Amino acid sequence: MAVSKWKIIKYLAPLAIVITVGLIAKSWSTKVVAGESSIIHSDKVQNEIADNSSEVTTENLIQGNYIAKTYSHCDSIYKSLIPREESRHELIDYIIQNAIQSDSTGSNNRFLTALKEENENYNLLAFDRPLQGIYKIKDKSTSIIADIHWKEVAESYIKESAELDLIKKYHPSIDTIVESNKVNFFSDVLASEFKNVERTVYTFSNIEKKISSINELGLYKDECLEYTNYTFKKQDSTLLIGSRYNIDLEFKTFNSIDTLLNNIKLDGCKDCPDGLENMKTFAKLKGVDNIYFTYSNYVKKKGLPHLPSRALIYVDNEKVKFLWIHEVDLFGCACL
Numbered sequence: 001m002a003v004s005k006w007k008i009i010k011y012l013a014p015l016a017i018v019i020t021v022g023l024i025a026k027s028w029s030t031k032v033v034a035g036e037s038s039i040i041h042s043d044k045v046q047n048e049i050a051d052n053s054s055e056v057t058t059e060n061l062i063q064g065n066y067i068a069k070t071y072s073h074c075d076s077i078y079k080s081l082i083p084r085e086e087s088r089h090e091l092i093d094y095i096i097q098n099a100i101q102s103d104s105t106g107s108n109n110r111f112l113t114a115l116k117e118e119n120e121n122y123n124l125l126a127f128d129r130p131l132q133g134i135y136k137i138k139d140k141s142t143s144i145i146a147d148i149h150w151k152e153v154a155e156s157y158i159k160e161s162a163e164l165d166l167i168k169k170y171h172p173s174i175d176t177i178v179e180s181n182k183v184n185f186f187s188d189v190l191a192s193e194f195k196n197v198e199r200t201v202y203t204f205s206n207i208e209k210k211i212s213s214i215n216e217l218g219l220y221k222d223e224c225l226e227y228t229n230y231t232f233k234k235q236d237s238t239l240l241i242g243s244r245y246n247i248d249l250e251f252k253t254f255n256s257i258d259t260l261l262n263n264i265k266l267d268g269c270k271d272c273p274d275g276l277e278n279m280k281t282f283a284k285l286k287g288v289d290n291i292y293f294t295y296s297n298y299v300k301k302k303g304l305p306h307l308p309s310r311a312l313i314y315v316d317n318e319k320v321k322f323l324w325i326h327e328v329d330l331f332g333c334a335c336l
Contacts, residue, residue, distance in 0.1 A: 074269035081264070082322050085120075091314065092116040092323065095288065102287040103248070111245040115312075115324060122149045122160045127201050127214055127230060132242040133310040133326035134203065137298070138220050139183040142237050143229035144201070145328055163228035166193060167219060178221055183229065185218040205238035206282035206295070207251050212239070224332035240282060240295045241310050248286040249293065257281050257292050260320055261313075272333035275307050290315045291323070298330060307331055 083091055096112050103109050114130040126132050126146035136142045149160040168174050170189050178184050190199065199214040213233040220227055232239075261279045275296040285291040294311045309327035313320050 070268070077266065077269055081320060088323065089116050091321065095291065095314065099288050099290065101289070105246075105248065107246045108248055108285055108287060111243065111247050114245065122151075123162055125162045125166070126228075127199060127242065128244055130243055130245060131310075131312065131324050131326070132201070133328070134239040134242050135308055135328055136237050137308070137328060137330070139218070139229075141183075141231045142235050142239055143218070143231050144214075144242055145326070146228045146230070147326070148226045148228070161228060163217060164219070167217065167228070169193075174219075178219060181222045183218040183220045185216050185231075187216045189217050190214065201242040201244055202246055203232075203236075203239045203242045204247070204249060204283065204293075205236070205240055206253075207238075209247075209249065210236075212236070212242070224335035225329055227328070241293065249283040250286045251283045252281075254281040254284065254292060257294075257313075257315060260315065260318055261294065264320065271336060273307060273331055275309050275327070279309065279311070307333075 092112055092115060096109060100109060100112075111130055118124060118130055121129070126144050132144045132146070134142060135145050137145070146161065146163050148164065150157045151160040164174075167186055167189055170192055171177065171186060200211050201214065203210055203212040215231040215233045218229045218231065220229065258280050261281075262277050264276050266274060266276070278296040279294050280296065281292045281294050283293045285293075292313050292315065294309075294313060296307075296309050298308045307327045307329060309325060311325040312323045314323055315321075
């Protein structure tokens with residue numbers, strides 16, 4: 001299994017830069033993990049060139065300068081679109097203190113506070129997080145999709161997932177029983193863990209909010225993609241997002257915001273497809289003028305598959321900032 005390049009906004013982040021020094025070629029990709037970019041720095045580029053000083057040519061130095069400029073350009077784009085963790089926390093605090101015009105029940109305030117504090121806590125089961133992406137994909141059932149997060153430890157990567165830990169609690173030999181290229185369901189896990197107490201979440205389509213009951217927990221795995229998912233007892237293919245909070249939304253399409261999203265250009269700063277040209281708003285956070293929920297679904301255009309996504313964005317003076325995003329890598333970007 002290749003290490004995923006994403007977390008909050010995986011499809012916006014991949015940046016492949018290849019440095020060739022003599023016969024030595026190395027490549028790095030941008031990774032955004034828990035909202036923090038780990039793009040390789042230009043000083044490392046220079047170090048790589050210095051390490052192979054006997055092979056350095058004027059052409060290679062020019063190429064190194066170009067790479068450094070490319071890094072600087074793309075890094076500035078990503079920082080603007082995807083606030084790093086500390087900046088994102090500050091932005092959400094600002095919204096809570098200054099931008100909420102009305103919130104009679106306090107539910108949106110509680111939601112935003114939780115989004116800041118808990119949404120990157122992978123010890124929480126997905127249905128206990130402030131936001132969840134809901135899709136209809138591999139097994140054709142509408143499900144909450146929970147990523148397998150990759151955590152860097154001592155120059156290697158380990159899986160971090162509350163769902164995987166829960167499955168392994170009841171099925172320790174999970175690696176030997178999971179079938180590839182299909183969703184494997186473990187119908188006993190939730191019943192055993194929660195003693196048949198019904199688990200529910202608030203779910204949202206592009207027109208309404210409802211309460212949905214969780215049915216069972218599954219695991220999908222292939223060469224390039226791995227995720228866990230929760231199906232619902234009552235299937236509804238219109239669902240887009242879920243939350244443990246009773247968020248107050250105003251359901252509406254905002255064409256001007258869609259245009260802003262569709263016009264974001266990442267050419268030269270990505271090696272995987274993105275879904276920006278297909279992203280659409282479907283609601284705004286009630287009582288706040290500039291926070292919108294967006295979605296894009298799977299389409300196939302000229303042989304290039306699009307990555308389905310769900311997002312929460314903040315728009316200020318026509319500048320878009322992603323507060324949260326989730327997508328499913330059907331393209332296989334993790335294998336590149």
